[in-house]
Amino acid sequence: MTILADRPSPLEGDLALAHAHGPSGFLKWVTSTDHKVIGKNYTVTAVIFFLLAGCMAMLIRAQLATPDGTLLSQHTYNEMFTMHGSLMIYLFVGPVAFGGLANYIVPLQIGAPDMAFPRLNALSYWLYLGGGSLMMMGFLTTGSAADFGWVAYAPLSNSINTPGAGPDLWIVALILTGFSAIFTGVNLVSTIYYLRAPGMTMFRMPIFTWNMLVTGILILIAFPVFTSALVMLWCDRHLGAHIFEVQGGGVPVLWQDLFWFFGHPEVYILALPFFGIVTDVIAVFSRKPIFGYRGMVFATISIAALSTSVWAHHMFTTGVVLLPFFSLMSYLIAVPTGIKFFNWIGTMWRGSVKFDTPMLFCIGFLGTFLVGGVTGILLASPPIDFATHDTYFVVAHFHSVVMALVMGAFAGFFYWYPKMTGRMLREGLGKASFWFMFIGTNVTFDPQYLLGLKGYPRRVAEYAASDGFTTLNRISSAGSVLLFISVALFVVNLIVSWRSPVPAGDNPWDASSLEWATTSPPPHHNFLRLPPVRSQRPVWDQNHPEHRILEHDKPRVGGLLATPGGGAVLLDDLGVDGVDDGPGGGDR
Amino acid sequence: MGKRGVGKLRRIAQFSLLSAIALGLGGCSLPTFGGFRGATTQGQTEFKLWSWMTIAGLVVAIIVWGLILWAIIAYRRRDPNHIPKQFHSNVPIEVLYTVIPLIIVGVIFFYTFVAENKIDAIAPNPAARITVTGFQWGWSFSYQDSSGKQVALVETAQPKPPLLAASPFSSQYPRFDLPLGETTQITLVSHDVVHTFYVPAFNFGRMALPGHPNLFDFTPVQAGVFAGHCASYCGLYHSEMLFSVAVVTPAAFHTWLNSHSTSGAS
Numbered sequence: 001m002t003i004l005a006d007r008p009s010p011l012e013g014d015l016a017l018a019h020a021h022g023p024s025g026f027l028k029w030v031t032s033t034d035h036k037v038i039g040k041n042y043t044v045t046a047v048i049f050f051l052l053a054g055c056m057a058m059l060i061r062a063q064l065a066t067p068d069g070t071l072l073s074q075h076t077y078n079e080m081f082t083m084h085g086s087l088m089i090y091l092f093v094g095p096v097a098f099g100g101l102a103n104y105i106v107p108l109q110i111g112a113p114d115m116a117f118p119r120l121n122a123l124s125y126w127l128y129l130g131g132g133s134l135m136m137m138g139f140l141t142t143g144s145a146a147d148f149g150w151v152a153y154a155p156l157s158n159s160i161n162t163p164g165a166g167p168d169l170w171i172v173a174l175i176l177t178g179f180s181a182i183f184t185g186v187n188l189v190s191t192i193y194y195l196r197a198p199g200m201t202m203f204r205m206p207i208f209t210w211n212m213l214v215t216g217i218l219i220l221i222a223f224p225v226f227t228s229a230l231v232m233l234w235c236d237r238h239l240g241a242h243i244f245e246v247q248g249g250g251v252p253v254l255w256q257d258l259f260w261f262f263g264h265p266e267v268y269i270l271a272l273p274f275f276g277i278v279t280d281v282i283a284v285f286s287r288k289p290i291f292g293y294r295g296m297v298f299a300t301i302s303i304a305a306l307s308t309s310v311w312a313h314h315m316f317t318t319g320v321v322l323l324p325f326f327s328l329m330s331y332l333i334a335v336p337t338g339i340k341f342f343n344w345i346g347t348m349w350r351g352s353v354k355f356d357t358p359m360l361f362c363i364g365f366l367g368t369f370l371v372g373g374v375t376g377i378l379l380a381s382p383p384i385d386f387a388t389h390d391t392y393f394v395v396a397h398f399h400s401v402v403m404a405l406v407m408g409a410f411a412g413f414f415y416w417y418p419k420m421t422g423r424m425l426r427e428g429l430g431k432a433s434f435w436f437m438f439i440g441t442n443v444t445f446d447p448q449y450l451l452g453l454k455g456y457p458r459r460v461a462e463y464a465a466s467d468g469f470t471t472l473n474r475i476s477s478a479g480s481v482l483l484f485i486s487v488a489l490f491v492v493n494l495i496v497s498w499r500s501p502v503p504a505g506d507n508p509w510d511a512s513s514l515e516w517a518t519t520s521p522p523p524h525h526n527f528l529r530l531p532p533v534r535s536q537r538p539v540w541d542q543n544h545p546e547h548r549i550l551e552h553d554k555p556r557v558g559g560l561l562a563t564p565g566g567g568a569v570l571l572d573d574l575g576v577d578g579v580d581d582g583p584g585g586g587d588r
Numbered sequence: 589m590g591k592r593g594v595g596k597l598r599r600i601a602q603f604s605l606l607s608a609i610a611l612g613l614g615g616c617s618l619p620t621f622g623g624f625r626g627a628t629t630q631g632q633t634e635f636k637l638w639s640w641m642t643i644a645g646l647v648v649a650i651i652v653w654g655l656i657l658w659a660i661i662a663y664r665r666r667d668p669n670h671i672p673k674q675f676h677s678n679v680p681i682e683v684l685y686t687v688i689p690l691i692i693v694g695v696i697f698f699y700t701f702v703a704e705n706k707i708d709a710i711a712p713n714p715a716a717r718i719t720v721t722g723f724q725w726g727w728s729f730s731y732q733d734s735s736g737k738q739v740a741l742v743e744t745a746q747p748k749p750p751l752l753a754a755s756p757f758s759s760q761y762p763r764f765d766l767p768l769g770e771t772t773q774i775t776l777v778s779h780d781v782v783h784t785f786y787v788p789a790f791n792f793g794r795m796a797l798p799g800h801p802n803l804f805d806f807t808p809v810q811a812g813v814f815a816g817h818c819a820s821y822c823g824l825y826h827s828e829m830l831f832s833v834a835v836v837t838p839a840a841f842h843t844w845l846n847s848h849s850t851s852g853a854s
Contacts, residue, residue, distance in 0.1 A: 074824055149821045155798060156781040156823055161724075246799035252782065253797060286663070289676035295686075317784060318795045319802035323704050324697075331693045331700075335686065341652055342685040348659035352672045355664070366656050374645040381641060381700045383634040383707050387623065387791035390784055390819035453622040455788025457819040460827035464755040467815075547671050 022524070033118035036522065038125050039104030040420065043413075045129055046096035051487070052136075053087035056080045058484055061444075065477035067465040077461035078147040083138075085150030086170065090177055091132045093405055094266070097273035098184050098219065099128060101412050102212045104420060106188060108515035109209045111197025111533070113525040116190035117183075124183040131176030138166035146170035149459065151263070152233070154244030154255035159237040171234050178227030185219030188212050197514070199533030203297070206513040206536065207290060210297050211276030214304045218265045218272070221308060226262035229255065253320055260311035268307045271401070272300060274408025275340060278362045281411050282347050284511045285359035289549050291346030292339070293536060299336035299343075306333045316385040323382040330380035337373060341366070356509070357430030361411035364438040365404045372400035375449065390459075393452025396445045403441040410437070410490070415511075418504030421497075422520040429493040433486045440482030447472040447479075512540035619643070624789050627810040627835065630707045631791035637703040638791075641696060648692075707792075711805050715770035715838070722776070722783030722796035722818065723747065725825040729764040731845060740848040748825060756815040756830035763832045766808050767841035776802040784819035787833055793819050808835040 023031055029041060060080050063069040072080065103121065107114055115121045138145030143164030148157045152170075156162060192213045196205070205213075233255070235241035242248020244255045283290045290296060306329055312321035313330045344366060353359070375397040378384050388394060410433070417425050451472045456463065463469045507516040516539045518527050531542045541548050618639035626632035663672075719730045726744025733739050742762045754760060766772050776785050778796035786793035789812075794802050818829035836844065 074827060078821075078824065078826075148823075153782050153820070156821070161781055161823060252799065287665075287671055289674055291675075292677050292682050295677075295682050317793050318797060319804075320797070320800060323708075324701050327700055327704075328693075328697050331697055334693060335689045338689040339682070339686055342655075342682075345652075345655045345659050346678070346681075348656075348663055350672055350675075351659075351663050352665040352667075352670045353660050353663050355660075363656070363660060367653065370649055370652055374649045377645060377696070378638070378641055381637060381696070382704045383700065383791075384638050384641065386707065386793055387631075387634050387638065387788075389793050390786070390821075391788075450622045453624070455624075455786070455815060455817070457786065457817045459821040460817075462827050464758075466755045466757075544671065547674055549674050549676055 033114075033122045034524065035103050035107050035115045035118065035121060036420075036526075038121050039100055039102075041125055042095055042103055042128065043100030045125075045132065046092050046100055049087045049091040049132060050096070051491075053084050053092060054484070054487060056084040056087070058480060060084060061477040061480040063461065064463075064473045066474075067463055067467070067470050069462050072461065074461045075144065075147065078459075079139075079145045081459055082146050082149050083135075086135060086146065086174075087132075088402070089150060089266070089270070090174060091128075091135070093270045093402060093409070094181065095128055095177075096409055097270070098181070098188065098212065098215055099124065101277070101409075101416065102188060102208075102215075102273060103184070105416060105515055106209050106212050107191060107195065108419075108518065108522060108526055109206045109513050110192060110195060110200050111514045111527060111530050112191060112195035113527070115187045116195055117187050120183050121187050124180045124187070127176045127180035127183070131173040131180065134169050134176065135173035138169045141165040141169070151259055152255075153259075154233065154236070154252045155246070157233060157237075157255075158245065168234070168237065171230050171237075175227055175230050175234075178223050178230065181219050181223045182227070185216040185223065188216035189220070192216070197530050197533060199538075200514075203294065204533060204536050204538075206276075207279040207293070207296055207300075208273070208276035208513075211272040211279075211300055214300050215269050215272045218269050218304050218307065222262045222265035222269065225258055226266075229258035229262070232258075253315070253318055256315050256318065257311070260314045261308075263314060264311040265304075265307045267401075268303055271405055272304070274365070274405045274412070275300070277408050277412035277415070278344065278365050279340075279347075280511075280513065281358045281362050281415050282344055284415075284509050285356060285362075286348045286351030286353050287510070288347055288351040289537060290343070291349065292343040295339055296343050299339040302336040303333055306336070310380075313380055313385070316382045317389045327380050327382055331377065334373065334377055341370070341373075356414075357425070357427055357434060358411045358415035358509070360431060360434040361407045361414065361437075364434060364441075365407040365411065368400055368407060368438070368441055369404035371446075372397055372402075372404055375400065388452055390457060391452035392448040392456045392458055395458045396448035396452060399445045399448070400441070403437075403445065407434075407437060407441075410434070415509065416515075417497075418508050419515055419520045419522070422504050423497050423501040424504050424508060425493050425497050426502075429489050429496065433489045433493065436482050436486035436489065440479050440486055443479030444476050444483060445479070447475045451476070507539065507543075510540075510543065512537035514538055517542075624791055626791045627789045627808055627812065627814060628792070629807040629809055630805065631789070632809065633703050633706045634791040637699060640699070644692070644696065708804065710803055711771045711773065714773035714805060715767055716772040716841075717775070718764070718772060719775045719777070720785055720796070721779055722785060722822075722829075723779035724781065724823055725818075725829045727762055727785075727818075727829070727831050729762065731848075740845050742848060744831075754830075756817065756832050757813060758830075761830040761832065763813070763834055765834045765836055765841050765844045766806060767838040768808050768811050768835050770838055771805050771807045773803065773805050776804070781822050782820050783822050783829065785816070786819035787814055787816045789814040790833075795820060811835050811837070 022028060028037060032038065059072060060077070063071045063077055103115065141164060143166050145166040148162045148167060157167065192209060232241065232243045236243050236245060242250045244250050244252050246252060279290055279296060310326060310330045310333065312326040315321050316323060379388065379394065379397055414425055414430055451469055454468065456469050504520045506518065506520055514530070517531050531538045535541055535549055537549070618636065621639065621642045623635065623638050624631065626635040717732045719732060721728045724747065726747045728741065728743035730738050731740040742764045744762050746760060776794055776796045778798045780798060783796040784793050785796055790806060794804055813832055813834045816831040816833055818826060822829065
């Protein structure tokens with residue numbers, strides 16, 4: 001951590017000057033290597049992809065609202081569900097977390113001035129934007145956008161079954177965003193290992209930062225495999241490589257293995273950031289420290305480790321995988337996930353729970369994720385998977401999971417928006433957004449469990465009136481309208497907060513981690529001064545010196561307690577040599 | 589969680605366990621929760637596992653939902669200045685909620701393992717053998733004698749169907765027969781891309797892979813006609829890749845087989 005001693009040491013005046021010299025407006029957006037600008041770029045871009053993918057979902061639901069649906073042709077329907085899934089998974093849920101929120105928040109939470117590799121960070125964003133735009137350009141080709149499903153199973157994804165530029169653009173786009181994710185992973189891991197502020201030991205990091213560290217490591221495990229598999233697929237399509245073709249001695253199932261070896265860790269790359277957000281937000285709005293902090297960290301690490309050995313539970317019905325191994329590994333993930341649930345409950349237990357919008361979204365997350373988790377256990381059982389694989393039961397299961405994550409994203413967004421912009425979002429509109437989303441999620445996706453159990457297969461463009469799927473499909477489509485309203489209210493909220501700002505102040509939620517110690521929005525290099533970091537909650541310790549953590553973390557040195565508010569600090573007790581992290585710390 | 593919380597937890601657990609046992613003993617028929625009871629012995633094995641695991645899942649979910657609701661209702665902020673006691677761990681309780689899920693996982697894994705072995709078991713001398721081939725966009729069902737010679741054939745008449753959703757029972761889609769109470773062995777392959785041969789009422793689906801035949805048995809225990817679909821997305825007309833399966837008495841099955849061997853064998 002001595003690396004921090006080399007940090008540029010602007011005085012306040014210099015800092016303002018440095019800020020003023022930077023470009024502004026469009027030029028700032030294009031040239032910046034500041035993690036906050038890149039984080040915002042990522043967030044805005046990801047939200048735009050979210051809105052586009054949401055509109056595609058509305059078209060899908062409109063098509064399925066009636067039997068013999070004729071709104072979309074089969075071909076267009078196939079494009080829609082392929083691009084809906086691709087945009088949501090590859091370009092929204094992941095990037096909004098590890099590219100958007102993490103990019104913005106992680107350096108602030110550990111008291112760093114920026115990410116470890118700011119230029120690499122900018123490259124990540126441009127690769128992501130370039131890749132995402134390429135994928136969308138599929139709609140402009142003479143053939144069509146990719147229409148082989150977001151999983152692109154070989155040999156459906158070869159040049160004979162899905163010829164044309166649209167699928168090629170899809171493949172190349174994902175190679176680009178794959179590199180983007182890998183670079184972000186490198187950046188996150190390096191930043192968290194090397195740029196923590198004095199006193200910010202690993203076990204004092206906020207859980208969000210912990211989860212982003214583990215997410216970064218998972219990205220480095222999973223994305224290179226996927227990116228390589230896409231290169232192989234491209235070679236199959238254009239160079240006759242026959243890696244996934246029976247005719248040339250290749251093995252089609254190899255694609256499924258490679259894809260899901262990425263695909264299941266990817267589920268946790270998507271989920272862990274939001275677990276982190278939920279953990280921190282619940283603690284703040286319960287006015288308590290996180291219950292079982294270390295258990296939480298080890299649960300995160302266990303989930304990540306297990307997630308690399310469960311991929312074939314997506315392939316139970318292939319008949320070519322070792323069922324008992326993959327089902328046991330998948331079941332085992334329930335244990336650390338259960339620990340997290342009980343820790344979340346423990347954090348609220350005997351707390352003082354306040355229902356501001358971020359907290360409401362967290363409670364929505366808990367309720368919805370539990371549905372996804374329990375049905376996930378059922379699907380981890382090969383016999384039950386035989387009965388429900390590739391039906392709407394699976395669709396409902398992963399939408400329960402992903403909608404829970406989306407609620408986690410909204411929790412994070414409402415929680416950190418004041419920090420990012422210096423303005424508050426409106427509580428009334430936010431709460432309305434929450435209720436529409438929570439009810440909408442259940443009305444849309446709960447009937448789909450029943451549809452799946454009745455044998456309604458996924459990815460079909462139409463069904464017959466005599467199949468008995470009509471009523472449940474109609475309820476589901478009605479629910480999707482509620483989800484649409486929820487997101488529309490959110491957009492209105494953004495516009496209202498933009499046109500008539502309500503200033504947020506530095507710490508509107510009485511939160512506890514370091515990002516709340518600086519201004520909203522933070523200055524160019526984030527902190528003018530850092531509070532001392534003595535626990536997991538440096539800002540809380542400063543604001544509530546009489547309510548510091550009890551028992552295990554009782555300060556070993558009386559001198560620390562004698563300086564409530566972090567005044568004079570006994571340097572010898574910090575275990576960090578020669579660094580003054582008192583209130584004047586920023587003047588180093 | 590203090591002593592009070594643990595006591596509450598225990599009472600809820602006891603109540604849930606009792607209701608689960610009552611459910612199990614109360615009737616010989618398990619609740620379906622919207623699933624099929626299974627028209628084959630293999631499907632029935634799946635159904636029992638499904639029903640019991642869903643009961644267990646519901647019990648766990650209700651306990652956890654209950655705890656969440658209790659936490660947000662009982663500990664809602666009444667006094668804006670109230671700052672609660674800052675406790676942050678309780679090792680015995682944390683160990684408890686690590687060990688109990690591990691035990692539950694052990695139990696469900698055991699029953700899963702037993703069930704999947706039953707479902708995937710292959711009989712040495714099946715009464716009938718069918719090679720099912722998936723292709724874009726249809727199915728062929730080739731009946732074979734014990735030497736592997738084709739004795740009858742049913743297949744999709746119109747591989748590129750009109751854009752019209754019809755029921756799987758419609759005459760434009762193939763229907764194949766299975767003998768009631770006897771074991772039929774199915775060899776499943778694909779001509780082109782990955783398909784899934786899926787019969788919801790049998791609680792069973794298996795992928796048809798190009799280049800790799802999959803083998804499984806059906807032992808139907810319920811007569812009737814059941815819907816079948818392709819469940820893996822396989823291209824443009826995936827929605828139209830339907831079929832149906834009729835379970836008939838062995839005598840009727842042999843009559844049917846003879847009628848198709850003359851017209852269908854090519």
